[in-house]
Each structure stands twice: as structure tokens, then as C-alpha cells.
Amino acid sequence: MEQLSFFTQETDLNTPLASRLRPQTLEDYIGQEHLVGPGKMLRQMLNTDRISSMIFWGPPGVGKTTLARIIANMTHSSFVDFSAVTSGIKEIKDVMKQAENDRISGLRTMVFVDEIHRFNKAQQDAFLPYVEKGSIILIGATTENPSFEINSALLSRCKVFVLQPLTESDLLSLLHHALTNKRGLGNTAIHIEERLLRAIAAFANGDARTALNTLDMAVLNGEMQSDGSITVKEEVLEQCTGSKMLLYDRNGEEHYNLISALHKSMRNSDPDAAIYWLARMLEAGEDPLYIARRLVRFASEDVGIADPQALQLAVAAYQACHFNGMPECDVNLTQAVVYLSMAPKSNALYIGYKRAREDALTMLAEPVPLQIRNGVTELMQNLHYGEGYQYAHDTEEKLTTMTCLPDSLKDRTYYHPGTQGQEAAVKERLEQIKAFRRQN
Secondary structure, X not given: OEEEOOOOOOOOOOOOHHHHOOOOOOOOOOOOHHXXXXXXXXHHHHHOOOOOOEEEEOOOOOOHHHHHHXXXXXXXXXXXXXXXXXXXXXXXXXXXXXXXXXXXXXXXXXXXXXXXXXXXXXXXXXXXXXXXXXXXXXXXXXXXXXXXXXXXXXHOOXXXXXXXXXXXXXXXXXXXXXXXXXXXXXXXXXXXXXHHHHHHHHHHOOOHHHHHHHHHHHHHOOEXXXXXXXXXXXXXXXXXXXXXXXXXXXXXXXXXXXXXXXXXXXXXXXXXXXXXXXHHHHHOOOOHHHHHHHHHHHHHHHHHHHOOHHHHHHHHHHHHHHHHOOOOOHHHHHHHHHHHXXXXXXXXXXXXXXXXXXXXXXXXXXXXXHHHOOOOOHHHHHOOOOOOOOOHHXXXXXXXXXXXXXXXXOOOOXXXXXXXXXXXHHHHHXXXXXXXXXXX
16 A cells, blocks of 8 residues: 655656656546547546546556546545555555545545455455545556456446557657656657657557556667767667567558458468468567457358357457467467368358348338237237247247248348358258248
């Protein structure tokens, strides 16, 4: 637990760059425009001084702690910084007692709890009565879904704000600020190419702390010139990041070219090419979760019912990437890429939905047939809801001749199964069902 004056300045050069450059006001705060931009909810709450307890949910390095400190300053509150790793119930109760005394004296106390999901139920419950009475304004920060990690009673008394990863543009602005600001690196002339700054922004993957720490390390290991300036070269940055600064822009054309190459290599059942394009993306700094999401899509779009296991494997690969991260998840993605490359292929689901979508968009007013409406009230039954419904389980074949499409679409077919893999059996079964309905 640490109780700080918000105006404590962190200018010691031994202090990490991210701490020295911590914004003091919303005007200096970078990112989260959807929350603190002009007219947005959190900005309005601050401007009107109507702050309530809240939870900041987002990945590391996006400004959760910084935003809490800025709020404390704007609302003129005493700021208490808790760590869920080191603080226990005794510390919580001591602070709550002091906060209650301060409240009587007219002073608000803002309690910031980093990693609040690490508090157990008893620790979280200790905050509850003081949040209810308004003795404290609680701001919790978490990287985990609050719905699963925070007690429902406490969560119901807090507004949840979702913080997004910073964009590469945000990070680039932050890096330029670090190079010019006197609290940062502005007291030394530093020569670094713009493309290397962009590489740092891409490497940081939305995390401001990672971006600033990487820049700081690169400058510390840069080449000192005779005039006292420092030059940061590509070789130094590669050592700091542990990876080559490959030509890759996650928002540019090369990004889409490479994911297209991976997708089409798998579709063409070419595992060697697919592994190569996967490696190209990962080693250039692509987000493995982005690749995993594309594999989940591929599993249904290009494999589908031909191998129903493909979707399960792709989802498992996504979860493995979430658990492991890079570089450990590279082999998880390789397993999924090879499996999908070698799986039998069918685009019947993709084509089927595309056809149904066209009809759905042009025939939005088609009524649901009465026989498959649910007649749960007497009025509905009087209007013939559910009349003529046939319960398939009551038949020996578990099939009926009932029509489930609107009358204007009763002869439409959207799903045309292929003959590859397990879909061949599905095709045979569907033909048997249609034959039964024609005969009966």
C-alpha cells in the first residue's frame, strides 16, 4: 500500500522512462479517446465532478494507473495506491478507517487497486460497505474479465470502463514525446530513424510501457558521438527486441498480402507454404491472436463439415495463444495450420450462408410460419400459433413433412454438401431426408 501526493515528480533519471513521463493531465494522456475524448462519458463525469467507483479493464500498459491518478488530481481527492499482491485485509481496514475520518472532514479518498482480480472474495468484500457509504471512490484495474473475477456485489456498484490497446499511431506520438520532453530523453540529442521508431511501436503491440522501456534500452545501448549525442542503430534495436526489424506494417498492404498468402496456401492443401507464411508473419511481429482468429474463420469457411474437428482445433489454438503468448505459441499455430492444410475441404457453409443472407436482406418481412410459432398464450392459440406443428421425436424416423421456411421460400436450398471427408456422409443423409419428404 502506498499513499502518494499526486504532485510527486518522478524526474530521477534512474526511474524508468515510463514513470518519468507519466501524464499529469488529460491533455497529456494518450489514447482511450472513446472514454476521455470530448463529450465522452468518463470525460463528462470528470468535468462535472460526478465520479463514482469504477473498474478499468484492459491489457497491460494502456494507462489504467495513469488515468486513475489523473482522476484523483481532477477531483482533488486523497490518492491511495493498493497492490492486490501485497495488501491484506488489515491494510484495507486501516485505510478504510482513515478514509471514513477524512470523509467526515470533507476530504474524499480515492483508492486505486491494481490487479484487483488477485484479491480473494474476503478482501473484495472488505471494500463493499465503504463503497456503499461513499467513504471511498474505488478504482480497480484488471486485465481479466471483471464478470468472472470480481464479486457480483462489488461489481454492481462499479461502472466498468474498457480500455483498448494503444494504436501504433498513439505509440509513435508517445515515443516522439519521450525524445523531446525534458523529463524523458529531451536533455540529450538522440538520432534514431523514423522507421526504427515505427518498429518499436509495432513491437510494443499496444503497450505504452513496453514501447518506452524498449526505447530507453535502445538509447542506453546506443553509440555515443563526440558531440555528446547518441545514435541508435538497427543492430542495437534488434538486440533490445530480440527480433529482426522486418519490413512489416500491421495496418498496411503487406499485412493483408501475408494473411492472404497463408489462407490460400491452406486452402490449396500446401502445408509447407502455409508454415512459411505463418513464420513470416510471426517473426515480423504479427499478433498471434490475429492469426488464430483467421484460422478459426478458415476452419468453417474452407473446411466446414468435411472435418468438424477443424473448428475445435482452431479454437483450441486460439486459447493456446492466449495462454502461452509468443514465442511459445508458435508451435500451437503451426499445428493448427498444418491440420487445416491437410483437412478435406468444403465451402458449403460459406456459400450456404451467403445465399441465405441475400434472401434475408431482400425479404426481411417474410412471416414465420404459424406451425413453428410458439403458442404460449390463449390469444396466440386463438390466432393459430403452433397449429399443425409436428414433433419429430414422435415419429419412428424422427422426421416430419412440416415446412419451416416461409411459403415464398419453401423450395429454396442453401446448403449443398460436398463429397469430401465427413461431409460425404452428411450429403447422403440429407438426400435420404429429402427423399422421405418427397415420398410422404
